[in-house]
Amino acid sequence: MDLVVFVIAVVMFYGMYKLLAKVSEIDTAPSDVAVVETELQSRSSLPEDSTLRRHFLSHLKSQVESELFPRPTCSTLKRHYDSLVLAEVEKRSFQ
Numbered sequence: 001m002d003l004v005v006f007v008i009a010v011v012m013f014y015g016m017y018k019l020l021a022k023v024s025e026i027d028t029a030p031s032d033v034a035v036v037e038t039e040l041q042s043r044s045s046l047p048e049d050s051t052l053r054r055h056f057l058s059h060l061k062s063q064v065e066s067e068l069f070p071r072p073t074c075s076t077l078k079r080h081y082d083s084l085v086l087a088e089v090e091k092r093s094f095q
Contacts, residue, residue, distance in 0.1 A: 064088045
């Protein structure tokens with residue numbers, strides 16, 4: 001009985017060792033996300049200054065809201081409307 005438990009423990013530890021080796025390979029692989037983020041930042045039309053960026057984004061948000069229907073009064077529809085506006089602002093800010 002002790003031998004069976006020992007063999008099961010060894011197999012489990014070996015499996016965990018292999019899994020951790022794969023995870024470390026994934027962690028050390030070059031990230032495409034970082035490359036895409038730096039590309040988007042370089043192509044972005046957002047100003048670097050925080051005040052200018054805030055004004056730019058509020059102006060862009062008001063443009064998007066002027067093209068859409070009026071803001072709903074229902075709380076659920078408000079959340080959907082806000083997420084629609086936010087998605088459109090993000091899309092336009094990276095053009």
